Amino acid sequence: MTPNKFKKLLTRTHFSKDLKNLQIGSDVRVAGWIEDFRDIGKLGFLTLRDVTGAIQSVLLGPNLEKAKTIPRQSSILVVGTIKPTKSREFEVEVSVKEIHVYSEAIHSLPIDPTGRIESNLDNRLDSRALDLRNPKISKIFVLRSQLLKIIRDFFILRGFIEVNTPKIIGSASEGGSNLFSFDYFKRKGYLAQSPQLYKEQLILSLDRVFEIAPFFRAENSHTVRHLNEFLSVDIEAAYLDYFDIMDIIEELVKLTLKHTIESGYHADLPNSESKSFLDVVSSPFPRLSYEQCLKDLGEMDEKVNFGDDLLDSSLRKLGEKYNSFYFITNWPLDLKPFYIHENDENPLLSKSFDLQYGYLELVSGGTRQHDVSKLKHRLQDQGLSIDSFTNHLKTFEWGMPPHSGCGLGFDRLMMVLSNLPNIREVVLYPRDTSRISP
Amino acid sequence: MTPNKFKKLLTRTHFSKDLKNLQIGSDVRVAGWIEDFRDIGKLGFLTLRDVTGAIQSVLLGPNLEKAKTIPRQSSILVVGTIKPTKSREFEVEVSVKEIHVYSEAIHSLPIDPTGRIESNLDNRLDSRALDLRNPKISKIFVLRSQLLKIIRDFFILRGFIEVNTPKIIGSASEGGSNLFSFDYFKRKGYLAQSPQLYKEQLILSLDRVFEIAPFFRAENSHTVRHLNEFLSVDIEAAYLDYFDIMDIIEELVKLTLKHTIESGYHADLPNSESKSFLDVVSSPFPRLSYEQCLKDLGEMDEKVNFGDDLLDSSLRKLGEKYNSFYFITNWPLDLKPFYIHENDENPLLSKSFDLQYGYLELVSGGTRQHDVSKLKHRLQDQGLSIDSFTNHLKTFEWGMPPHSGCGLGFDRLMMVLSNLPNIREVVLYPRDTSRISP
Numbered sequence: 001m002t003p004n005k006f007k008k009l010l011t012r013t014h015f016s017k018d019l020k021n022l023q024i025g026s027d028v029r030v031a032g033w034i035e036d037f038r039d040i041g042k043l044g045f046l047t048l049r050d051v052t053g054a055i056q057s058v059l060l061g062p063n064l065e066k067a068k069t070i071p072r073q074s075s076i077l078v079v080g081t082i083k084p085t086k087s088r089e090f091e092v093e094v095s096v097k098e099i100h101v102y103s104e105a106i107h108s109l110p111i112d113p114t115g116r117i118e119s120n121l122d123n124r125l126d127s128r129a130l131d132l133r134n135p136k137i138s139k140i141f142v143l144r145s146q147l148l149k150i151i152r153d154f155f156i157l158r159g160f161i162e163v164n165t166p167k168i169i170g171s172a173s174e175g176g177s178n179l180f181s182f183d184y185f186k187r188k189g190y191l192a193q194s195p196q197l198y199k200e201q202l203i204l205s206l207d208r209v210f211e212i213a214p215f216f217r218a219e220n221s222h223t224v225r226h227l228n229e230f231l232s233v234d235i236e237a238a239y240l241d242y243f244d245i246m247d248i249i250e251e252l253v254k255l256t257l258k259h260t261i262e263s264g265y266h267a268d269l270p271n272s273e274s275k276s277f278l279d280v281v282s283s284p285f286p287r288l289s290y291e292q293c294l295k296d297l298g299e300m301d302e303k304v305n306f307g308d309d310l311l312d313s314s315l316r317k318l319g320e321k322y323n324s325f326y327f328i329t330n331w332p333l334d335l336k337p338f339y340i341h342e343n344d345e346n347p348l349l350s351k352s353f354d355l356q357y358g359y360l361e362l363v364s365g366g367t368r369q370h371d372v373s374k375l376k377h378r379l380q381d382q383g384l385s386i387d388s389f390t391n392h393l394k395t396f397e398w399g400m401p402p403h404s405g406c407g408l409g410f411d412r413l414m415m416v417l418s419n420l421p422n423i424r425e426v427v428l429y430p431r432d433t434s435r436i437s438p
Numbered sequence: 439m440t441p442n443k444f445k446k447l448l449t450r451t452h453f454s455k456d457l458k459n460l461q462i463g464s465d466v467r468v469a470g471w472i473e474d475f476r477d478i479g480k481l482g483f484l485t486l487r488d489v490t491g492a493i494q495s496v497l498l499g500p501n502l503e504k505a506k507t508i509p510r511q512s513s514i515l516v517v518g519t520i521k522p523t524k525s526r527e528f529e530v531e532v533s534v535k536e537i538h539v540y541s542e543a544i545h546s547l548p549i550d551p552t553g554r555i556e557s558n559l560d561n562r563l564d565s566r567a568l569d570l571r572n573p574k575i576s577k578i579f580v581l582r583s584q585l586l587k588i589i590r591d592f593f594i595l596r597g598f599i600e601v602n603t604p605k606i607i608g609s610a611s612e613g614g615s616n617l618f619s620f621d622y623f624k625r626k627g628y629l630a631q632s633p634q635l636y637k638e639q640l641i642l643s644l645d646r647v648f649e650i651a652p653f654f655r656a657e658n659s660h661t662v663r664h665l666n667e668f669l670s671v672d673i674e675a676a677y678l679d680y681f682d683i684m685d686i687i688e689e690l691v692k693l694t695l696k697h698t699i700e701s702g703y704h705a706d707l708p709n710s711e712s713k714s715f716l717d718v719v720s721s722p723f724p725r726l727s728y729e730q731c732l733k734d735l736g737e738m739d740e741k742v743n744f745g746d747d748l749l750d751s752s753l754r755k756l757g758e759k760y761n762s763f764y765f766i767t768n769w770p771l772d773l774k775p776f777y778i779h780e781n782d783e784n785p786l787l788s789k790s791f792d793l794q795y796g797y798l799e800l801v802s803g804g805t806r807q808h809d810v811s812k813l814k815h816r817l818q819d820q821g822l823s824i825d826s827f828t829n830h831l832k833t834f835e836w837g838m839p840p841h842s843g844c845g846l847g848f849d850r851l852m853m854v855l856s857n858l859p860n861i862r863e864v865v866l867y868p869r870d871t872s873r874i875s876p
Contacts (some may be wrong), residue, residue: 012677031677033837051599051645075676076840103808105837113643129833132643141644145600152587159453161489162583166867167605167652168618168667170875180606180627182620184666185658185871190620191629198867201876205551205570206579207489213652214605220623228622229606238513239450239469370541391876395567399471399543401513409775429604429636433623437608438639438829 012077017052019082026082030055031102033133034072035114039064046096048078051138056087057094066099073105073113073133114292122423128429128438140418140426143265147256147417148212148410151233154252160208160235165198167191167214171388180218191216194407195212196339199236200368201395203403208237212410215409222433224422225360225412229431236405242351242367245404246287246327249355253413254281255326260417286326290349293318293328307332312359319358329353338378341367353406357416365406372396450515455490457520458529464520465597466532468493469540471571472510473552476813477502480520484534486516489576491656494525496533502788504537506713511543511551511571559862566867566876578856578864581703585694585849585855586650589671590691598646598673603636605629609826629654634777634843638806639833641841646675650848660871662860663798663850667869674843680789680805683842684765685723687801691763691851718762725765729785731756742873743771757796767791776816779805789842795854804842810834 003009007132012031019028044059044067057078059067070076079098087093092323110126111119113133120345124131132138152162172179173336180191195211202209211234219226237245258281288296293314300317304310310318310328318326333342333350343349352366369375372393379386414426424430450469457466470488482497482505483671495516497505508514517536525531528591548564549557551571562569570576590600610617618629633649640647649672657664675683699715726734731752732742738755742748746758748766756764770778771788781787807813810831817824824831852864862868867876 031839033839051643052597071837073837075837077677102840103834103838106835109836110832127832129639129642130836132640138643144602148600149590149594152590156583156587161580162586163579163866164582164669165651166667166868166869168654168874180620180622182618182629184618185872187874189874191620192826201567202570202866204567205489205576214602216606224718229604231602239515257872303656394548394565396541397544398547398565398568399509399511399513400541401469401471402540426545428601428640431604436606436622436625436627 012181015052016048016050016055019094022082022092024082024084026358027080028082029077029079030057030094031075031077033075033105034070036072039068039069044068046078048076048094048134049135051142051354054090054135055092055094056085056090057096059096059099063096063099070101071101071105071107072131073109075102075105076100077102083199109395121422125424125430125435126438139265140420141413141428143263143418144414144426145259146259146263147414148257150259151252151410152210152212154255155208155210155235158248159269159419160210160237161206163202163209163211164213165192165195165197165202165211167216178217178219180216191218193217194232195234196337196407198394199234199331199405200339200403201392203236203405204395204398204400207239208235210235220433223417224424227423227427227430227432229409230427231410233408233410236368237404238401238403240404241402242329242353242365242404245365245406246329246353246355249365249406249408250285250327252321252408253285253355253362256413256417257281265418280324285355286322287353288318288322288326288328289330290332291329291330296321307334307336315356315361318324319356325355325357325362326355327355336366338375338382338384339368342374351404353403355408357412360412360416361409362412362416363406363408365404367402367404370396370400370402372400390423442834447752453490453804454486454488454493457493457532460520460530462520462522462530465518466520467515467517468495468532469513469515471513471543472508473571475505475508475510477506481874484516485866486514486532487571487573492528492573493530493532494523494528495534496521497534497537501534501537506540508537509543510546511547512634513540514538515540538765540579559629563862563868563873564876569819574632577703578852578858579866581698581701581856582659582852582864584697584701585852588693588697589848590648590650592693593646593648593673596646596686598675599644601633601637601640601644601647601649602651603630603640603649605654616655616657618654627748629656631655632670634775635830637672637843638777638841640832641674641676641835641843642838644834645677646673648673658871662862663853663872665849665861665865665868668865669848671846671848672843674806674841676839676841678842679840680767680803681805682789683844684767684791684793687803687844687846688723688765691723691793691800694851694855695719703856723763723765723793724760725767725791726756727768728766728770729768731766731796734759745772747773753794753797753799757794763793763800764865765791765793774804776813776820776822777806779807780812791844793846795850798850800850800854801844801846803842805840805842808834808838808840810838 013029032048035049038045038048044064046057049057055206077100080094080096082092083095085093113130125364172190193215215232297304297314330349331352336350336352341351354361355363411423451467470486473487476483478504482502485497486493515538518532518534520530521533523531551568554571606627610628653670715758768787768791774788779789792799793801807850849861
């Protein structure tokens, strides 16, 4: 079979970003959309953009006449020759020989993807595909894609095996109120809110596992940092304790920060104008015990009693004192889920940590309880039914090694790295209590 | 904060696979489970296994006495010294100085993870965590993890951006009968069965996207090749046609085959004993048009009328004739979803392809219809409601470029590569009409 006419028409030779490396006089075929067009008489300048950047193309004669008739944002192919340019914005320009329209944009458009006219977030999300033609928006998702690769490679290098745990689960074991439920072939099914039980089971044999996957929470809250579907980075490792996991996570978060700097994404973090990204990368994240936090807060006239959770207001104060990223360790056991190990030195405390960025919780982790009789007691203490954990508990009778792990909210990390105040900015099609489409 | 006693106890120095590279006399601490133990009088041999392999440890005196009391499959730490060995199975052995038990296995065990006593698949899946202590089983999932990385890196190298599309969707647009539905904050939500519409929308701006994610089908069928939750590899690319996508997929599948050979996983493919894996990698996959298939089948006394789908029996015959992997192209348009482009040469046909492995469909793809008025006609022809596609169709009015893509069933590819007859073998916690836990 030979490629058909359609195929030949499609053949582009370069992305926008590649043109500056070509020799003057090279022939190119570049595809993208018309971002801008200026007609200055005998000459026209058309800015063609693709996801890798923009190029200036120069039109004369019939091509100029044709360009006048094509609406902005239409999808086109430009055939031409690389020429030097006088423009300050571009390194070269394309002298156009031929212009082909694949698909015309029908105006008026719901939002302005050049960003000149600002739209509110709701309107942008309603027209997300068009919103992404704004390079400021698309680069968030290019960064997101790069960081996912960096995170996976980081864990693979350290002997973690990627696993896929089920998103459909048969029991609402960790407390059912936050789970979406549905009919699953005459039984009740639920959407998983984390891979917690599965990843613990898997380290029995696979030793170190990670998963990056969507999870679901039926929580009826509407904030800038919660979504009902979110991407979670989960790890679990045998023979490591929570200090090891903190070391791993600190190294990982610094790596993502470093990449964000190097990719030129952002120069500064919010709430820490005095601290540059590079400072954060080069100094250790403070590790405060819960009890130290209470002490610090007391000194800041914020009284918190032992056993109380730390509210946003308290976390914001700690974030101001300790700057950007900090760990809170050794939380009261009662504040933590049943699977968290008690602390050896004080059984009222736990082997746990959260990684905070100011008030924002990014990571939660700890050493797990691997003694099955203690696990059963903890379940009872928390008013959970041992019977509904039968499948899980039996795996702890097969020689379950000690283990630790954590979950990182990837969308929240993206909020921090891209310095954006709303989690919806860094998710392509966010899901909240009032948004389920597009 | 200083590492506590627990941490010190945990410190292992090596994985099993690393020991053969150490000098004789090196001190090691290796953690894992007791796979086997032989007491031959004054001497005992304990086989300790972790996910990377097994080691032989030799016990004397009090350590031998202690080892006699530890049930098999218990999780232990062995402290010892590397010694030369007379064993044919191992390259070195560990002379044990100290043995520590983390967690005892409680016998009897539901299955035998050494594989000496075979268990049926249902029992194995009921005790999946223990099943994975069988190295024949765990290596399937190590391969799976490696292939996921290979596939992602393949697409990233070719300019594809990884995206995360929503799994919760607001309308059952592609025909509702195969979707799980649930209450989503007083509205109806559905579980996505593919990222099809989202990935098409996204190439408007992101040009080339890929996603590897779980999707869901509420299909009430019980076969060896269907699951109700499955991992799908999806790509979509602007300015490419379906021949380009076939080239990309052929290269990718050959890469996964090559890795499977090189990792020593399997020497032969099923149903093609005469063809080694290497032959498959070095020759092009046959590309048969649907019409050629009808002709071939006619010659094999299997009459199929134009417009009829190809049944398993027909596909098996084609698989035997053309060996292992083959494409079927240019299916009748009526057999394909509304978003597939009609063929330029014959409007009754489509720009589509399936990649088959014998009777098993691994990939389905094609050039998409990007003309919004034609799309609307196709929806009407298929009895679908244009209104329920409003959000999707409007993106085609914003200068939608021509584009193509496909979806690959990753679990099915794993079946083929690992030469296993049931898709449940290659999924950690499979979900079918009768299985929702563990």
